[in-house]
Amino acid sequence: MTNQGRVALVTGAAGGIGRATVAALMRDGYAVTAVDVALAALPCAFDAPLQQVSADVTDESDVARAVSGCVEHFGALDCVIHLAGAVGQGPLVEVAASDWRRLLEVNLTSAFLLAKASHEALRARRGSLVLISSTNGLNGGSALSGPAYAVAKAGIINLARYLAKEWGADGIRVNCVAPGPVDTPMLARLPESTVDSLRQSIPLGRVATADDVA
Secondary structure, X not given: XXXXXXXEEEEOOOOHHHHHHHHHHHHOOOEEEEEEOOOXXXXXXXXXXXXXXXXXXXXXXXXXXXXXXXXXXXXXXXXXXXOOOOOOOOOHHHOOHHHHHHHHHHHHHHHHHHHHHHHHHHHHHOOEEEEEOOOHHHHOXXXXXXXXHHHHHXXXXXXXXXXXXXXXXXXXXXXXXXXXXXXXXXXXXXXXHHHHHHHHOOOOOOOEOHHHHO
16 A cells, blocks of 8 residues: 555546556555446445546546546545547448547547646646557557547557656656557457457467556
């Protein structure tokens, strides 16, 4: 419990990586505000406070409410971890414009909204922002997750670079994590033969677990 008194906000908290991250933070003593659009009950297995908030990360007022609610509830905000996201599929010519816009909103615009809403609170504590990207944002992706996902995750990487420079003077650290395939429901949607091919391309010979990323 090395971080008692410190506060973290996690989006996408009901997902596989989100649940593992909330557990890791609480295990380390953080008070946590867990945010998800359809938040399932999270186990309170550790001696640390947990606040659960239902919010849509593509809605600016919802995002602002989640951040202000965290600060009001716990009195501060030290760390924001943005894990909310959604995956697409198919080649570009088969992607509807509405799906393109939705995936950019969920995966990229949400990060802009969250960063904007949390800046003041993070500056007050010289805190940190962690954004989640993907190897799709580095290597161009494929039809397995679709073009909008790859473009949005590339945007996350450059948003992190931009904010690291702009917010450094405020004492705020900004970092980005870009995992490869992770053993979550997002991966489970794929045929087992596809998962086997992905596994063979990974130097460790296995896909990452949610705990690895957390």
